[in-house]
Amino acid sequence: MTLKKNSFFSPYIRYWLGIFFLCISSITFSATPTINLPTVGSTLESSARFSWNYQEMANYWMTIGSSPEASDIADSGIMLDDxxxxxLVPSKSKKLYVRLWYKAPTDNEWEHIDAIYKSATLPNDTSLVISPTPNSIISSxxxxxxxxxxNEKISTWDRLALTELPEFPNTLLYFKRNLGATSSxxxxxxxxxxxxxxxxxxxxTLTNGERKNARIRYRTYGIPYxxxxxxxxxxxxxxxxxQWINNNIAIEEYSLKVGTKPEGDDIFSRSSLPSNMRSFRVHNLPEDGKSIFVRLGYKTEGNWKFIDNVYKAHNKTTNISPFIQCLFQCKEDRRGGASLMSNSYSNSSSY
Incomplete structure (x- = not known):
């Protein structure tokens, strides 16, 4: 028998060529931008120019925040440039979180890369603010x-924020940036x-390029709680x-309702309590482990407003053995549902 030329190797060659082309066809070449400057992890001062390797994307979008995925410090909007x-607005956050979004010309989906930088901090210059004076009451x-x-030549008012806690941006009450060259x-x-x-x-930011930062505490114009x-x-x-506090509001009088339903008063009700009251004891509450609803009303500037809280009643049955509970339940069943464990509430209260 005569062997044909290359007949022994042909199957193997075809096999490996097939594997090679299969691998090549399964590879997807993707171009992902990378941030070149500033160096990732470096400390950012009052301003920074971010640049990234251009990968012929249709659009870019960059956000900077004091927490991951946040944009409370800066937001570029959609860009074409690289x-x-x-x-940069000074932040109490020790880290700045940068996210670069990008979208390819042939793709409708946005993708992103993330980078973290250190934040430069500025001294707290309280003399920057004329009014309201520090620690004064915000009464309106x-x-x-x-x-x-x-004393300060303002180029731009970069940021004004109000928070409930000392560190920005925790519990924001108000936030606005880029207020312009105004002093009020x-x-x-x-x-x-x-x-x-x-x-x-x-x-x-001053006209000479200097940055100034102030954090000032005020007593609140709030709500009793x-x-x-x-x-x-x-x-x-x-x-x-x-127990409650009036939170620096001029209170004319209080009211109090306690019930088994929201806004209910089937447990206790008092339509008027003195304006200087800060505590009240309610007796004879249910002890069934169910919800108890409290509505504290306060009258200010002639108008009534309300605060609602909910609690869980003490469950007296948890202190009774299953055997005793069974005895009561059996007697209750034999008497046609008339409970021997019924409660009566006098609604007596004191203050």
Whole structure:
């Protein structure tokens, strides 16, 4: 028998060629931008120019935040370029989170890459703010901030934020950036806060390029709120000691309702309580482990407003052995549903 030329190798050659072309066809070549400058992980000062290797994408979009995925510091909007010069607002956050979005010309889906940088911090220059004076009471839902235009030549007011907690951007009440070359800004309809203090965060750029930053604490124009018992907590007995603060509001009088339903008063009701009252004890509460609803009303400027809290009643049956519970249940069944464990509430209360 005569062997044909290459007949022994041909199957093997065809096999490996097939594997090779299969691998090649399964490879997807994708171009992903990478941020070149500033160096990832470096400290960013008052301004920075970001640049990335251009991969012929249709659009780019960059955001900078004080937490992952946030854009509270800067937002470029949609761009075509491969660089972006941004003025950075000072942040108490030790890290700046940068996200570069990109979209290919043939793809409708946005993708992104992330980078983290260190944040440069500025000293707290409280002299920057003229009014309201530090630690004063914010007594209205309209407030005007004025900065020191006589001693400081303002190029741009970069940021004004109000927060419930000292660190920005925790619990934002108000936020605005790029206010322009102004020295005064008025906030209307300021959201009320149940906290004793709120914090103003102000950042400006002077005409000489210098950056200044101020964080100032104010006493709040807030709302009264219940401090005890803790909202949602389970009561330990058939009485409840309610405590609240007026939070720097001129209160004319209070009212109090306690019920087994929202806004209910089937347990207790008092239409008027003195304006100087800060605590109240309610007796003879149910002890069935169910919800108890409390509505504290307060009258200010002639108008009634309300605060609602809910608690869990003390469950007295948890202290009774299953055997005793069975005895009561059996007697209850034999008497046609008339419970021997019925409760009566006198609704007696004291203050």
């Amino acid at each position: 660089n972006w010069l941004v003025t 839902n309209t407030i005007t901030f004025e900065i020191n235009k006589d 800004h008025t906030i209307t309809d300021l959201q009320r806060s149940p906290h004793r203090y709120i914090y103003a965060h102000i950042s400006v 219940l401090t005890a018992p803790k909202t949602g907590s389970t009561l330990s007995s058939n009485k409840m000691d309610l």
